[in-house]
Amino acid sequence: MFSCRVDRGPHVRPPSLEAAAEIRAIRAKDRHLPAVLAARAELHLEAKEWEQLIAIGRELARRHPGTPQGWIHWAYALRELGRVEQALQVLLEAEPLHPKVGVIHFNLACYHCLLGDLRSAKRRLERACRIKSDWKTTALEDPDLKELWNHYTPEQIS
DSSP, rough: OOOOOOOOOOOOOOOOHHHHHHHTTTGGGGSSSSHHHHHHHHHHHHHHHHEEEEHHHHHHHHTTTTHHHHHHHHHHHHHHHOHHHHHHHHHHHTTTTOOTTTHHHHHHHHHHHTTTTTTHHHHHHHHHHHHOOOHHHHHHGGGGHHHHTOOGGGGGGH
């Protein structure tokens, strides 16, 4: 079962123990670089260490707001802890910085749906689908959007 999405990009593999050791060996002055923070976030994501992922995602978003992964990881971890309203607020803050990042709109659709705002969920899903049509297929399988499909048909998502 999955709940919304974390977009790792086309070439990112799951982290390994070797990766964790390499990250720990990075010089202190380089530990706040976007690639290093993103790698650390991946380690916490794979381990389902949500509080740590919140901290790293927030740090990545604050230090490097132009990097969408920080915002996405931060919000996703909040959602996994059941803090959906907070997750929504994080991505609403990120959206103006990343208006063409489909996973942000998709996850906003999930969060709106979980909070019972189906009209906003539909609108966000439509926006994600305009960016990349594959999001509709993903949405049909996502349990966070189940309530949306109780009120709309796939054909009504344009």
